[in-house]
Amino acid sequence: MLGMPGAFGLWRPEAGFVLARAAGGEAEILTLAVLPAARRQGLGAALMAAALAGAAARGAEAMFLEVAAGNAAALPLYRGLGFAEVGRRRRYYPDGADALVLRRDLRPAEPAAAAG
């Protein structure tokens, strides 16, 4: 996967990793995983934050990802990072589960208009 054009990854040995790809002004999370013993300690969020920063540094303006509609751990993580649902792929996974397509803007927020 790291051989794909624009692919990059970050990992913490024996704990977890994220693989992402930035190309054509957009980026996607290819996979994110944290070992069960290392979960709920902030690593997933830290890996995602690093992937978002890495994608922005590579010129991407938006990050996309796919997640199973019933993934009770990943969905709150992604929503907490500002991802919003932009699509649903019905019966996308081999077990028949739907995939949600989530998106997050990577462009810096517009500066607030000066008062007065």
Ligand SMILES: CC(C)(COP(=O)(O)OP(=O)(O)OC[C@H]1O[C@@H](n2cnc3c(N)ncnc32)[C@H](O)[C@@H]1OP(=O)(O)O)[C@@H](O)C(=O)NCCC(=O)NCCS
């Ligand atoms: C999803 C996954 C990467 C999360 O990693 P993690 O290191 O445990 O995540 P964090 O500790 O950074 O959690 C950040 C927030 O995500 C949410 N979250 C994480 N795990 C959760 C769970 N089991 N249930 C509910 N919310 C959860 C919480 O809001 C959490 O914040 P909090 O701990 O302050 O409540 C991990 O559970 C995993 O590897 N799962 C299997 C693989 C997978 O589903 N990958 C995603 C595929 S799209």
